[in-house]
Amino acid sequence: MKRKQYSNDLRATVLGEVKNGRTVRSVSDQFGISVATIYSWHRNQVPQRKLSYKEMEKRMNRLVKENESLKEDVEILGKATAWFVQNGPATSKGRTSSSR
Numbered sequence: 001m002k003r004k005q006y007s008n009d010l011r012a013t014v015l016g017e018v019k020n021g022r023t024v025r026s027v028s029d030q031f032g033i034s035v036a037t038i039y040s041w042h043r044n045q046v047p048q049r050k051l052s053y054k055e056m057e058k059r060m061n062r063l064v065k066e067n068e069s070l071k072e073d074v075e076i077l078g079k080a081t082a083w084f085v086q087n088g089p090a091t092s093k094g095r096t097s098s099s100r
Contacts (some may be wrong), residue, residue: 011041015038058075
């Protein structure tokens with residue numbers, strides 16, 4: 001099976017549409033180009049930078065800290081939700097709906 005050849009202008013147009021916020025699927029449908037082909041063009045257009053070990057370690061440490069912080073946030077929100085379920089939301093006069 002012979003591969004289709006697409007012009008550089010068409011590639012630029014398709015990638016421009018995606019860059020401007022359209023979904024790859026909608027652009028694929030409009031131009032009759034497979035989603036995989038568009039992703040391949042995008043991957044080949046954007047140079048992939050290799051990270052050094054130190055950069056990866058730094059990024060990993062930052063992500064671990066961010067993850068810990070997000071876990072704390074989830075725990076606090078869970079406790080707040082439980083409190084509101086038990087006590088109900090406060091009204092503008094400082095009373096709860098259950099104290100009326």
